[in-house]
Amino acid sequence: MSFDTLGLHAEILRAVLDSGYTDPTPVQARAIPVVLSGRDVMAGAQTGTGKTAAFTLPLLHKLQPYANTSASPARHPVRALILTPTRELCDQVFESVTTYAKYLPLRATAVFGGVDMKPQTESLRRGSEIVVATPGRLLDHVQGKSIDLSQVEMLVLDEADRMLDMGFILDIRRILSLLPARRQTLLFSATFAPEIKKLSEDFMRQPEFIEVARRNAANESVEQHLHAVEPEKKRRVLAHLIRHHNMGQVIVFTRTKLMAERLARELKRDGFNCEAIHGDRTQQSRLETMAAFKEGTLRVLVATDVAARGLDISELPFVVNFEMPTNPEDYVHRIGRTGRAGASGIAISLVGPDEEKSAVLIRKLTNKAMEVTPVPGQFSTSETRERPQREYRESREPRAEREPRTPREGGRRSDIMQIETPLVEGRNREAPAALGGRVGGVGHTHFHRGPNVVRELPALLLPPRYAVQK
Numbered sequence: 468m469s470f471d472t473l474g475l476h477a478e479i480l481r482a483v484l485d486s487g488y489t490d491p492t493p494v495q496a497r498a499i500p501v502v503l504s505g506r507d508v509m510a511g512a513q514t515g516t517g518k519t520a521a522f523t524l525p526l527l528h529k530l531q532p533y534a535n536t537s538a539s540p541a542r543h544p545v546r547a548l549i550l551t552p553t554r555e556l557c558d559q560v561f562e563s564v565t566t567y568a569k570y571l572p573l574r575a576t577a578v579f580g581g582v583d584m585k586p587q588t589e590s591l592r593r594g595s596e597i598v599v600a601t602p603g604r605l606l607d608h609v610q611g612k613s614i615d616l617s618q619v620e621m622l623v624l625d626e627a628d629r630m631l632d633m634g635f636i637l638d639i640r641r642i643l644s645l646l647p648a649r650r651q652t653l654l655f656s657a658t659f660a661p662e663i664k665k666l667s668e669d670f671m672r673q674p675e676f677i678e679v680a681r682r683n684a685a686n687e688s689v690e691q692h693l694h695a696v697e698p699e700k701k702r703r704v705l706a707h708l709i710r711h712h713n714m715g716q717v718i719v720f721t722r723t724k725l726m727a728e729r730l731a732r733e734l735k736r737d738g739f740n741c742e743a744i745h746g747d748r749t750q751q752s753r754l755e756t757m758a759a760f761k762e763g764t765l766r767v768l769v770a771t772d773v774a775a776r777g778l779d780i781s782e783l784p785f786v787v788n789f790e791m792p793t794n795p796e797d798y799v800h801r802i803g804r805t806g807r808a809g810a811s812g813i814a815i816s817l818v819g820p821d822e823e824k825s826a827v828l829i830r831k832l833t834n835k836a837m838e839v840t841p842v843p844g845q846f847s848t849s850e851t852r853e854r855p856q857r858e859y860r861e862s863r864e865p866r867a868e869r870e871p872r873t874p875r876e877g878g879r880r881s882d883i884m885q886i887e888t889p890l891v892e893g894r895n896r897e898a899p900a901a902l903g904g905r906v907g908g909v910g911h912t913h914f915h916r917g918p919n920v921v922r923e924l925p926a927l928l929l930p931p932r933y934a935v936q937k
């Protein structure tokens with residue numbers, strides 16, 4: 468099946484083609500026609516299945532008749548609202564919206580906490596057909612009267628299960644009460660816990676259920692390894708495995724913020740190029756760390772489940788569970804960071820004696836035997852330090868080892884987006900300066916650009932356009 472057969476507007480198809488996608492993923496093939504028909508949809512699909520385009524493409528198609536270039540805010544009321552649980556996911560969905568809407572004069576704004584509210588307010592006041600938001604910050608804007616939701620025709624609840632896990636249920640109900648009753652509602656969730664069903668009964672009209680193969684059952688492209696390791700040896704085993712598998716880049720999961728912080732510190736001391744992201748880090752620091760990781764300059768990213776939720780990192784070959792998650796569903800989300808959209812990946816779990824229970828639950832959930840295997844390679848517990856020359860050499864090597872990303876490297880056009888950034892040396896380090904310079908363009912598909920230079924960046928690099936919260 469190709470995208471052409473789905474009846475999407477030509478300018479949307481053109482943008483999809485630019486992204487290099489010719490065939491819809493299963494959730495796209497099933498959801499797009501139903502959304503186009505106007506029905507409510509409840510879809511069981513996780514990050515990595517292509518779910519973002521599954522709701523974004525038909526949403527844009529339905530808004531296309533409203534596309535206009537008028538400067539009047541009245542001509543750009545909010546017509547579609549997309550709610551996401553985390554700031555990072557909000558930014559990623561916003562990126563997808565702007566990517567697929569690039570040939571249509573529709574406006575989009577990202578609204579999430581931890582960053583300055585003013586540019587968001589300005590963007591909303593100028594008018595924006597599509598708003599991608601986290602619930603708390605959206606309600607702040609409602610309270611500040613910078614957003615009017617009375618003309619919303621389409622609502623998307625992305626990763627609804629996680630929004631409920633994160634305690635957003637009251638916020639969501641409050642937001643739902645502000646929307647017109649006559650609207651189309653699309654709910655995407657990895658699981659359908661009773662609260663989700665209740666939410667759908669209260670707020671949806673005879674939704675069509677769409678369930679695509681769960682990654683845990685179907686994703687054969689992720690190799691899963693379990694090693695039994697005493698907690699005090701885990702760090703040394705991890706350092707050994709990074710070298711043994713020659714991991715160009717890896718996400719390492721911990722259960723707590725404290726452990727994420729400690730492990731990152733220790734790995735840094737061992738000579739690894741490593742940073743942690745978790746809920747106690749400032750939004751600015753999280754965005755910068757993610758940008759460095761996506762750009763390929765950061766080798767090891769240590770993350771907690773909440774911080775890493777929904778992150779779209781393409782072609783990441785390795786994920787390590789330094790600590791097993793208490794909730795087996797989180798295991799599925801964690802390993803979903805690798806083996807995405809058909810690529811292959813390896814997920815390694817270091818299971819301590821007190822974590823065997825979660826390993827059993829995970830086996831049950833994933834329906835896989837997953838034997839505990841010995842740590843591969845010659846492993847000596849005294850060998851911990853990463854030799855600096857090696858780290859230096861490897862930090863320059865991944866580009867050649869990786870799939871090429873830029874046209875100069877021979878990458879597909881689809882992986883590249885052209886964005887304009889102020890000319891700064893060492894973009895990430897200079898981010899705060901750059902941030903101030905981009906305030907005018909926050910959240911809009913049409914940026915107001917100064918005397919900037921055009922640079923080519925990997926499509927997944929978070930643009931440093933968000934002003935830090937004062």
Ligand code: AMP
Binds near residue numbers: 492513
């Ligand atoms: P998502 O589940 O929305 O987080 O998407 C997972 C990844 O799949 C993203 O990197 C998308 O860019 C990619 N993707 C989305 N649609 C397609 C498609 N039709 N073919 C191949 N990859 C896709």
